[in-house]
Structures are given as C-alpha cells and as structure tokens.
Amino acid sequence: MSRAHNFSAGPAALPVEVLEELQPALVEFGDMRAGIMEISHRSAAFAEVHHAARDRLRRLMSVPDDYTILFLQGGASLQFWMLALNLVGDGGSADYLLTGTWSRKARTEAARVGDIAIAWDDPDGRYDRVPADDEFTVRPDARYLHYTSNNTIAGTQFSTPPAADRPLVCDMSSDICSRPVDVGAHALIYAGAQKNLGPSGVTAVILSPWVLEQSRRCAAVLPGGLPSMLDYGLMASKDSLFNTPNTFGIFALERVLAWLERQGGLEAMAARNARKAATLYAELDRTDFWRPHARVDSRSQMNVTWRLPTPELEATFVAEAADAGLMALKGHRSVGGIRASIYNATGQQAVDDLVAFMRDFEARHG
Ligand SMILES: Cc1ncc(COP(=O)(O)O)c(C=O)c1O
Incomplete structure (x- = not known):
C-alpha cells in the first residue's frame, strides 16, 4: 500500500x-x-x-x-x-x-x-x-x-x-x-x-x-x-x-x-488528540521560523494552522511534504499558509513524521 x-x-x-x-x-x-x-x-x-x-x-x-x-x-x-x-x-x-x-x-x-x-x-x-x-x-x-x-x-x-x-x-x-x-x-x-x-x-x-x-x-x-x-x-x-x-x-x-x-471511546480519543496537538504545537513554538496563526488559549486540537516567512517557502513546504508522503497540508485559500488537520483517524505516527519533516525543512530553508 x-x-x-x-x-x-x-x-x-x-x-x-x-x-x-x-x-x-x-x-x-x-x-x-x-x-x-x-x-x-x-x-x-x-x-x-x-x-x-x-x-x-x-x-x-x-x-x-x-x-x-x-x-x-x-x-x-x-x-x-x-x-x-x-x-x-x-x-x-x-x-x-x-x-x-x-x-x-x-x-x-x-x-x-x-x-x-x-x-x-x-x-x-x-x-x-x-x-x-x-x-x-x-x-x-x-x-x-x-x-x-x-x-x-x-x-x-x-x-x-x-x-x-x-x-x-x-x-x-x-x-x-x-x-x-x-x-x-x-x-x-x-x-x-x-x-x-x-x-x-x-x-x-x-x-x-x-x-x-x-x-x-x-x-x-x-x-x-x-x-x-x-x-x-x-x-x-x-x-x-x-x-x-x-x-x-x-x-x-x-x-x-x-x-x-x-479505541476506548471519547476520553481515550481526547487524550490521543491532546498528545498529537501538543507534539505539533511544541514544534511550532520551538523556532520563529514557524508562525502559528491561532493564539495559544484558542488553539485547535483538530486543525493546526501556521505560516512560514514567505508564500514561496509555504508552496515549497507543501510540495516537498507531499513528496515525503505528507499530503494535503496547504492552508485554506482564505487564510493561506499551512494547515495540518489531525482528526481522530490521524495517528501519532503521522504527526511525529510531520514534525521530523518540519525540522529537516527548517534546517535546509531556515
Ligand atoms: C465547522 C464547519 N461547519 C460547516 C462546514 C460545511 O460543511 P458541509 O460541507 O457539510 O456543508 C464545514 C466544512 O468544512 C466546517 O468545517
């Protein structure tokens, strides 16, 4: 597959x-x-x-x-x-x-x-x-x-x-x-x-x-x-x-x-979703290269949105991510930037792989 x-x-x-x-x-x-x-x-x-x-x-x-x-x-x-x-x-x-x-x-x-x-x-x-x-x-x-x-x-x-x-x-x-x-x-x-x-x-x-x-x-x-x-x-x-x-x-x-x-019902899902979101937001907060859109107290655990320094870098990010097997990361046309939707069916591994890709991307383009 x-x-x-x-x-x-x-x-x-x-x-x-x-x-x-x-x-x-x-x-x-x-x-x-x-x-x-x-x-x-x-x-x-x-x-x-x-x-x-x-x-x-x-x-x-x-x-x-x-x-x-x-x-x-x-x-x-x-x-x-x-x-x-x-x-x-x-x-x-x-x-x-x-x-x-x-x-x-x-x-x-x-x-x-x-x-x-x-x-x-x-x-x-x-x-x-x-x-x-x-x-x-x-x-x-x-x-x-x-x-x-x-x-x-x-x-x-x-x-x-x-x-x-x-x-x-x-x-x-x-x-x-x-x-x-x-x-x-x-x-x-x-x-x-x-x-x-x-x-x-x-x-x-x-x-x-x-x-x-x-x-x-x-x-x-x-x-x-x-x-x-x-x-x-x-x-x-x-x-x-x-x-x-x-x-x-x-x-x-x-x-x-x-x-x-x-999976253990909604309590278990909430714990998993909180962990996935925390993993991704920790990366967004690690460096100024990423510019998270939502204010900290309103952050979504389902749709994580952020910008990069330029629209050109954002386009490169989306394209390179797709090549690395991380698809559909383009932000909504009304907001731009990047959006990672991490609903119930998205596992921790997907988020870990995304974060690994982000670190590598920053090392090459930051
Ligand atoms: C919060 C929210 N409300 C409403 C809609 C519209 O849903 P539908 O396409 O089922 O009409 C969407 C679609 O993305 C949504 O995210």
Whole structure:
C-alpha cells in the first residue's frame, strides 16, 4: 500500500481498519446476497445498521435519553438554514458568535429567516481566537446562542462551550467525537460527517425535546407549515427515513463509531488528540521560523494552522511534504499558509513524521 499520511481538512482520513471493513460490504453485505448500497433503506438489515449507528453515537457522546438523533443530508450547510427555520422561523430572534468562515455562513443563512444578532465578532478580523465568556452578551429574548466549537479554517477551538443563559446550538462538524462534551448542555448539535465520523453526505443532528417543540410551533404559524425535508418534527417522527437516506454513508459512520468504541471511546480519543496537538504545537513554538496563526488559549486540537516567512517557502513546504508522503497540508485559500488537520483517524505516527519533516525543512530553508 502507498497511502500517504493524510492531513486533509475534509473529506478527511478514515481509519484503514474501517475502510477494509467497508470494502467487502460493497459487494456483499451479511447474508443479503447484495452489497450495502444495493439494499432497501426499509429492509431489516439496514434498520439494524441505522439503529446501531444511532445507539453507538448516543453511547459514545452520552446523549440524554430524551434527545433525538437524526442522520440527514445536505451537509452542515443545510443545517445553517434548517435549524433557523425550525427555531426562529416564526420571526423569533437568536444570537451568533462569529469565530470564522463557517459561523459567518451559519449566521447569513439564519438571517434569511429570523432576527439574528451578532453577539461577538473578531474586532481585528483575524479569527485567531475565540471569545472569553465575559466578552459577549446574549439578548434575553434570543431563543438560542449559536457557536462553532472548532473553526476548521482558522484553526481555533472553544475549550469549553460558551457560557450563556440561553439554549446552545453548536456546529460541531470538525470536532465531534474528538473529546467528551456535555450534550445535555446543548439544545442542538449538528455535524457534517466528513471529518471525524465518516464520508460526506451524512449529517448527524442531535436535538433536545425543546427543539422539537419549537419546530412544531414554527410549523404551526408558517403558511403551509415547514417544507417536509426541512422539518425536524417530521424527520424525527419518520426516524430519518422520510425519504431515502445516504445508506452507505450511515453504514460507514456506524463502522467509524464502532472503531471509536474499540479505541476506548471519547476520553481515550481526547487524550490521543491532546498528545498529537501538543507534539505539533511544541514544534511550532520551538523556532520563529514557524508562525502559528491561532493564539495559544484558542488553539485547535483538530486543525493546526501556521505560516512560514514567505508564500514561496509555504508552496515549497507543501510540495516537498507531499513528496515525503505528507499530503494535503496547504492552508485554506482564505487564510493561506499551512494547515495540518489531525482528526481522530490521524495517528501519532503521522504527526511525529510531520514534525521530523518540519525540522529537516527548517534546517535546509531556515
Ligand atoms: C465547522 C464547519 N461547519 C460547516 C462546514 C460545511 O460543511 P458541509 O460541507 O457539510 O456543508 C464545514 C466544512 O468544512 C466546517 O468545517
């Protein structure tokens, strides 16, 4: 095999063990005499996969029993709009913390629907940090406070959820299942699967009972109700099977969650992720040659971003790294520089090899 160490921000590396489990299931799944993509989403065999995925996510994240778990399509980007439609679609208000590209997009979509205020935005526009709790206030009539737990592009992360008296709604796309979180402290959590959970095309959405009540209220006042595909209440009543879901994606996600359980669950993942991140940040702090983007207290454990002295050196770094078997290190076009995404499936060895490459690169170009 000639697989490189893959630092892609998403779709991202998946555990090889999982990929090897998916391979034979494409051709023949269990005793179905057909592959996993070729059987009905209403078959007993798929129901087993679907329910196992849901149950594993509930166990791994300690999702409260009265919360609903859905697997939807349309990515996190559709949730930007869907959650607003269900929560403030009757013209209600909500507040947003703007910590980068994705939270800005979430707010733009929500503002099509409700009265959305910006509770915090980075005053110097660098998005190199997340706000402290005393830097923002949430309107008392805001139905929820939206935040992005990990900012994939800038490489910043909340170490704990922001403190607010209002229900929390979180885009957890790029750090879900990387560490334990208090799901019960949130009203709604959503995440595109393609970083820590599986392939793109599946979005995990975790809803409190309050969200479903609110969704019913919005459906009742909107002329004709909510569009079916955007109605949490309907999706919940149909157990995510109102229409044909991404059956392969849910199967792959279920296998990733089983792998996570075998790794020891989220406590164990958090310890591994902390060690990987510490290894890489120690190298970034070792010499001025590297210029880490995120401020120390906001550093992401999932996406590590930094600059080199010149854009030319950055391009050389990315090219030489690829030749050395370290792929997808180019920073997002909006920020530039280098970004190493080190999600759950990226092992310590990949990070150690990256750091060894960085030392050699600095010796030659520093
Ligand atoms: C934090 C975050 N939110 C939202 C998105 C958009 O996700 P999707 O492409 O699933 O709509 C991304 C994609 O990278 C992301 O990193």
